[in-house]
Amino acid sequence: MFPFSFEWAWDMAHYVFLGGMWYAIGIISAGLSYCIGKALLDTVAGKGHDHGGDHH
Amino acid sequence: MDSALLPKGVKRCSFPQFSIGILIVGAVLLWGVYAMLLCWFKGLNQTGMNDSYGFALWIWADLAVIALGGGAFFTGLLKYIIGKDELKNIINFAVVIGFICYSSALLILAIDVGQPLRSWFIFWHVNVHSMLAEVAFCLSIYFSVLAIEFVPLLLENRKLDEVPFFHNLAHNMHEVMAVFAATGAFLSCFHQGSLGGVAGVLFGRPFAFREHLLVWPWTFFLFTWSAAAYGPCFTILLTKITEGITRKKLVKDNVVDLLAKISGWMIASYMVAKLIDTWYWATVTAPSRGLTFMQFYSDGNGLYTLWIIVAELVVGGILPALILTNKTLRANKSMLLLAVILACIGVCINRWVMVLQVMAHPVLPFEEWFAYMPSWQEVATTILPVAYGVILASLAYRYLPVFPQERELNPVNG
Amino acid sequence: MNKTHNTQKAKKYGMVIDLDKCTGCGACMVACMAENNVPFKKDETNKLDSITWMHLYKLTNGKAFPETEICYLPRPCMHCEGAHGHPPCVSVCPATATDYDHGTGIVSQIYTRCFGCRYCMGACPYHARYFNWWDPVWPEGMKEYLSPNVSPRMRGVVEKCSFCFHRYQLAMDKAYHEGRKELEEHEYQSSCTQACPAGAITFGDLNNPDHQVHKIARPDNEHGGKPSATNVFRLLERLGTNPKVYYMSSREWVRRLGDNYLPHEKTGEIALGKQKGHH
């Protein structure tokens, strides 16, 4: 998973495989960070207090 | 007693009644946990596996629950990417099922390895050429996607929703859910496929081996396609079962019909590909290795004979495809139920043969077919996730607004 | 991949087993067990959980009395080269716990890295890989004879024949101390080869025309190491596993049992299966 692991030897497959992996992880963590961050801002801004339990 | 936690405007059984149900299933769960602990502490000698059956019941269960759990990614894909908006009424449940299936799969894998404490070596010392590594990576990352998809539903619990941050978080997650769903679909395609690749790359095993397209064997694509095709059937089946147990209609017919129709056409197209694959394998791939089609179906122990391929392809494939693609048949409740049950069996048989028949078939000409009988510990640990799934699904249904149409379909008087 | 790959001609250690001479006495099996600290249990009659890196198959011509014939076939790990160093087992291992050494052609197994997924066992058509279903237990006192050159394996990992790789290392160490870079043929021999009372096993570098194995098997390296000597064959040749263990038999039915053949195909005269693996 990390190139500093014992006996690591780069080859093309690593770029493709690990590229895909970090890409997916990147998107997921970016999305999650956005949600959490925005939720925090929203909460500070006072949103979400006035709902009656059925906002749908 | 727990009324404050229940969703508003729906009826739930009494807490004691619910508790008794959970306790009964919990007992089964504990039995499975006991077997699991035996496997962990005493080792895999507790199983019926042997050197000829390095992969057995668990790996089948793993492949099967993941195929069946494929409804989550495919429904998500249909709703968020393709834009089939009606499916929002079933997507929550699909996500719950997916979550259960994938967490079960991970648990089974953790029991299945000989050195569970070293299982992270699959990441640390990864061999990127291994299909199993691809499975492990995609599976675990996709599981985190499922967890993310599950979170907003969880936060919609009446009590949790009262917390402003949670409310906002759920809201924001709903907003960007398409991004997660897209990533999930991408990952799912790969891990469903790589699960198929697990068998397809075994060039020492002529029953499993398939010719390649790019770096992937045909089974890679067939597995992805079949999971997408059959997964929704499992979602429908479980919806029907839940409706039966709760004695309520939870999802409107048009939603089920849409999913069933898509599933039907997916199965139909999958069957075309699968039949071509089978034909090519039987007439080109296998003979090039000196084996005839019938040699793969001549198990001296009687299990792996022609019936199994008929059961998989005709009964579990062509038949449900015919029913589900036909509007009239699909509209018939019993036929629909029959079709989804057959479909689920069909995909399970496919996963079974791709694991166990591969092991059973003797490749060396002087060997006999290998027989295998699972031990009770294996059976118990395979039932364990089922019990866990029942409990988690029950909890989700009881405390979370899983079925958005429930209130509308089952108005509570007063 | 080790250094030898770059600095000198790669070796390809392999074996030729003369089935006409093999008597099925079992010495190779025990020579292997004794050399490699292979454990044993109180009941070893379930051959599907009994660890025997070197296994003896009993082949029969399937004919009724008195036309019956039998032949023993010793089966170590084939140390397949596959296509371009991708044996069936190595490419599937998710944790790189087994590897193909291009310098020697030996398929290694790192016990402390293996986490016991057993995928490699499923991949190997020769059943050459064994799982440690149990903790190895030696009765009181018997640990005394364990060799320090091979580490005993723990429960839950896969093990297999290593062509006595530790002997290669010891021989190389010795050669290095003597200022040599190359080994003599006799300096590195597997334990089974050395023990075989019938002299049925020959071991050496298949790439070295001076070595007996090369002279007997005459591997055609242009075509996946296919033997060009008559009566020499490999197990499951057409799967494209490219094994480094060759067999010799003067009996047609034995040679035919070495691979799967369609009824109309002649023994030995088949096109190689497409050598496609993952990659």
Next chain:
Amino acid sequence: MKLDRRNFLTLGGSLVAGGVVGTTLSPLPWKLMDDSAIWTQNWPWTPVPPDGAASFNHSICTLCPGKCGITVKKVESRAIKIEGRKDFPVNQGGICILGLAGLQLLYGPTRIETPLLKTAGGGFKKISWDEAVSLLAKKLEELRSSGKPESVAALTGSDTGVTAALIKRFLFAYGSPNFISEQTFKDTYKIALKKMQALQGEVVFDIENADYVLSLGSGIIEGWDSPVKMIKANSALKTKKAFLCQVEPRLSMTAAKADKWLPVIPGTETDLVWGILHVILNQALYNKEFVAENTTGIERLSQLAQPYTLEKVSAATGIKSSDILSVATQFAKAAKPIAVCGKGQGSTPESMGHIMAVHALNALMGSVNREGGVIALNPASYISWTNPEQDETGKNGFGKERVDGAGKGNYPDTPFLANRFISAINGQGKSPVEALLVSGSNPLYSFTDTAAVKKAFEKIPFIVSFSSFMDETAKVATLILPSHTNLERFEDVSLCLGSGKSVIGLSTPVVEPKFDTRHTGDAVILLAKKLGGSVANAFSWESFEACLTETLGDKWESLKESGFLENPESLIAAGTRIDFSVVAEPKSMAPEGDAASYPLILIPYDSLRLAHMAVGSPPFLLKTVEDTVLKKNDILVEINPQTASKLNLSEKKYAMLKTPKGAVRVKIHLFEGIMPGVIAMARGLGHTAYDDYLSGKGVNFNELIGPMEDPISGLDVSYGIRATLTNA
């Protein structure tokens, strides 16, 4: 902020959540994960063999009569591997499965660690060597002073070498003629040589140099004679494309490797030999020159062979006439044909009639004392002690009749009759043997009719075992004086090589004795010294090693140095002309039991993967035993599918096997390579002693068969027995 319930929960929850997040982001979980993986790689219950300086030590393996040279690899004081010694003339680097597993015997759990005395409760208690030897001396002194020294007997696995000679010497001085040794087919061949050529010699079969081998059931590659040497000889036959014809009812490995397999009805092998003799004599295919120069009495042989027409022999043996004719003519036309006998591993005697016919066959072809033939060698003569002085009691006792009646009367040429020894004890009244010393032999397991042997041993009041292992016989002993194992002791061996050379070898200890054991030779010397008087005087040596040093004289140093020496005295033994007229009249040696009540014939089969004589199979051997021989604790018997279907028996199913001697439960293994009507069972299983790796597995073949006396030698030549097999 007021700390109400809600705030408390929120705060608590936040703390927990924060803690979890903090811990996850800290290196702690990674460190723990890593540590746990490292722990699995160093589980304290998975041994780590200590490393150290390696050394290689030469010795000779004495676990079987094969006597292979071995090289033991040691790391510090631990022996870690046994390998074949490359420059040793017998095995030239090769080694058999038992020899390879020798360290499991040395370090095994069934070693006897100290002298043991049987207690009243049937168990054993540990005693010191001094106590043990004193106790035995006291017992022997009692018997001696009561004027019955001849009631002491010794039973040994072999009668060659210094250890056996010391026991013999002890009995001589003490006053007993009852030294008994187990006999193999080779000993019976020696008797034949004595009768036909009047020579006393060791017999060697030069298979390697023959070009046509007619084997009458000899498991040439399954442990017959010197196992590794024979396997090498077989490879030599293959290389030079010599012909091997195997005559036996079962497709053994030797039969499978043979160029021709002739399945024969058990017990009719001699008829076949006479059939071949008939063809060769009638067609005058024999080596006329050799016969004229070296033999007498060919007329008598022709006369005896006359009734053995092809038709008659074919009917008796079940072999086609054409096959008999072609084997006979091929054999006769070969340049260096050899006929060999001794069924299986040859560990049991053969009938004299059979052996003499075989020897006649060899003699007719001139295959006696020539390359590729049967060679008689002068026995090694390095043990040249003079007989010690006997006192009056000793003289009287020694002059008494032997219990087994060997060496005189009907059996003048048979040195020992172990089977008659057992039956004599089992006779009317008190046992004629009051104290028995057992060394290198496990009669309670390896003698036929185990039940009778057991009964006899129960009648002997005082049994002393010198075994290194808790075997069946040691278990019933009154006193155990444990010996060193083969790797802990000196032992002299004399070897006859196929090429006609003979060699003296020295097995030297490669490790320090692991337990409080003593060399049997030392124990005997100690015992003699304890007894005092003329018995003590017969043993001037301080120890076994001193005795061996003195006995080997000038050879000692070089033997210690190189392990073996070519024996200069080893010349081909000269006898008289071969006298065909003493060849015994053919006599049926059909297996015991009547065909009507026992329609099948049960025969044993030997394999190198199972030891079946004095040493029990170590765990590695059991590991190599196929699951068609042993499954869990059940033994499988081989039967032809045709016979099985008649009896309604099927693969892996239980059946009751009954012979006139006993009944056991077995499982069925269908095997096309066995004659219809014959069933075969592996020898070497069914131990009741040793460890959990061997004990209680399968059935001891010897329980099912009884002694069958050869009329000429008196030896037990039983091999097969009639049997029934019914569904169970």
